[in-house]
Each structure stands twice: as structure tokens, then as C-alpha cells.
Amino acid sequence: MENNGKTFSTAAGRWEGVGPYYAMFPIRFADAVIDEHTAEGDTVLDPFAGRGTAIFSAATLGRRGFGIEISPVGWVYARAKLSPAPLEQVEKRLLEIADASDKYAEQARSLPRFFKKCFSSSVQRFLLAARDGLDWRRRTADRTLMAILMVYLHGKENQALSNQMRQTKAMSPHYAIEWWDKNGTKPPDVDAVEFMQKRIRWRYASGVVAADESRVFLGNSIDRLPRLERFMREEGIPKAKLLLTSPPYFGVTNYHYDQWLRLWLLGFETDAYIARGPYQGRFTHPGHYQTLLKKVFCRAAKIVADDSVVYVRTSEAPFTKQATLDALLSAFPKKCLLKRCQPFLRPTQTHLYGDKTPKVGEVDLILMPS
Secondary structure, eight states: OOOSSSOTTSHHHHHHTOOOOTTOOOHHHHHHHHHHHOOTTOEEEESSOTTTHHHHHHHHTTOEEEEEESOHHHHHHHHHHHSOOOHHHHHHHHHHHHHHGGGGHHHHHTSOHHHHHHSOHHHHHHHHHHHHHOOTTTOHHHHHHHHHHHHTSSBSTTSSSSSBOOSSSOOOHHHHHHHHHHHTOOOOOOOHHHHHHHHHHHHHTTOOOOOTTOEEEESOHHHHHHHHHHHHHHHTOOOEEEEEEOOOOTTTOOHHHHTHHHHHHTTOOSOTTOOOSTTSSOOOOHHHHHHHHHHHHHHHTTTEEEEEEEEEEEEOSHHHHHHHHHHHHHHOTTSEEEEEEEOOOSOOGGGGGTOOSOOOOEEEEEEEOO
């Protein structure tokens, strides 16, 4: 069971870890920033919410958090831990999906070779039933079950439903098959219901977090932020006292590619190489990247208070840092800039692929009221 800083004896500690995700905020970092720059009852905004760590942290600390996330995977994680369904409803849906799984035997036989190498035949049927039957967009119980299921969809040996694979990132089908064949590993023969029921009950064992006033919206921040501004105005919600976020880094990762297998479970295509839309790729076009950051921060500026703090963690890589800095200064010209270097203390993901050269760290760009 995963943990990133909170004790498992609390609801926050058990739910914070929902969602293995690339480049996520450490929860201790989010807690410290929110505690330093806001008071109870204040509003926190994250326009690049990821799996919702900043918003979840705000909720656990008695703040109101609003976030926007373009990836359905991150959004499902965030919504599930902010507002999970009652345990009995989630277990009921688990059993209903299991009962329906026998209907998917023929469909399982027609799955690509990757799935047969990755999952046992019974798990394939179960996943197909979940893919078809869980209405994660509209039903809270279905979304909660889907979120927990995605956590264990793939991972280390004996810790997931899959053949051995990294938990944070799904490898390409060709790479995975080649590695499994070379190492002689096979998909585990597990009872999906028993496996998932144990982990669902563990997740609920310390309760849930009361986060009714916090919300993460699915979509592109360029479009969603004006709608969020109207919502906050109509509901009489005060402007945010803290904007805490970490935008995607230029040329570093592709959130569709990394999460292609979980996206498949959510009902999307199986092609690991297709980027879904202009804002989910690797950001290799400098102009598109700069435009994205400027538009998002300028629109976010309308939602934050004049005396707010803007706290952005980004890469020390020159282009990413400069593009982020330019966007922030354009959106918040009256604020004072502080910088805090955050060098990498542990090896980065590139070590896994043989690239052990030193990597630039990260930097916190902090805009304070003048």
C-alpha cells in the first residue's frame, strides 16, 4: 500500500495516495505551502490539478479547493478521493461487475496480444465488464470503484492485477511483451473480486475526508476557468488566496502515452501512441506551449484575490522555466517574484531507461503581493 507522507491511521493518509501519477506534487509540499499562505476557509486554485493533490490537501486543511484537470485519469482519481461513495455502494458495484464478467468471454478472446500477456483470462473478462459497465462520469459509486481499480490495474509483482509493470506509467505494448517474454513472467492468476475487495476495504478503514466544498473539474483550463469564475461569482465564493500548481514541463512527458492502459479501461482507444487533443502531448512546439501557459495564468488571474500568493513549481530547464516565468509576469505584473531552487534529491525516471546523466532540478516561482 502506498503512502506519501500521511499516516495510514487517518482518512487523509489512506485516500491521498489514490492515483499513481507521473510528476505529482508531494503531499507534504502541498500541505506546507497551503498552511503557510492561507487560513482556514480560504480558497485554493490549481488549474493543472493532476490527480488533485493540492485540492485534496486544501480540503484536509479546512480550505476550499478548486481544480481543473484535462486528463480523465487524473480527474477520476481526484473526484473519487474528494467525494468517495459509501463503502457498501462501491462493494455492490464490484459484485455486479463481477457477475457481468462472464458475458465478456468472447470479447476477451479477441483482445490484442498485449492484454493476454498482461492479464489472466478471468481478469480480462472482469476488466472488460468494468470498462463497459462503470459510468465513471456520472455515478459516484462507479467513479470510486474505477479510481481504486485503476490504482491496481498494473504494478509490481503480487501488487496489481497485471503481469509485472511499473505502476506509475504503462509501457508500450511492444516493449512490455518483449520484456515479459525475455524475463519469462506471466500474468498472475488472481481472483479480481477478492483482490479488489481487500484493497477497497483497506482504503475505507479509517473513514473518508469531508471535502464537500472542494471540486475538480474535467476539461481544458483555457475553457473551464471562465466557467469557474462565473460559478464562484454566482455562488458568492471568495476569490482564491492561493494559486498552487505545477504546469506540464516542455518536452518531458505525454500524459496520454503514460496512462494509455488506464485510459483504455475508461473506454478510450488502445493505441498507446495517439495524443488526445492539443494539450495532452509532449509539448514539443514552443509557441503552443507558451500560448497555453499565458492563456491559463491570465484567465486564472481573474479568479485570485489581489492579495493572493501564486506558487508555481516548474522545471529548471531553461525553456520551461522562462516560458512559465513570462506567463506568470504577464498575468500578475504587480506581484513581487521570489525563486526557490528545488534540486532533485533522488534519481529521476530516466534512470529506468539507462539515462543516468545528471538532470536539472525544479524551481518554485512565488509571486507575492507587493
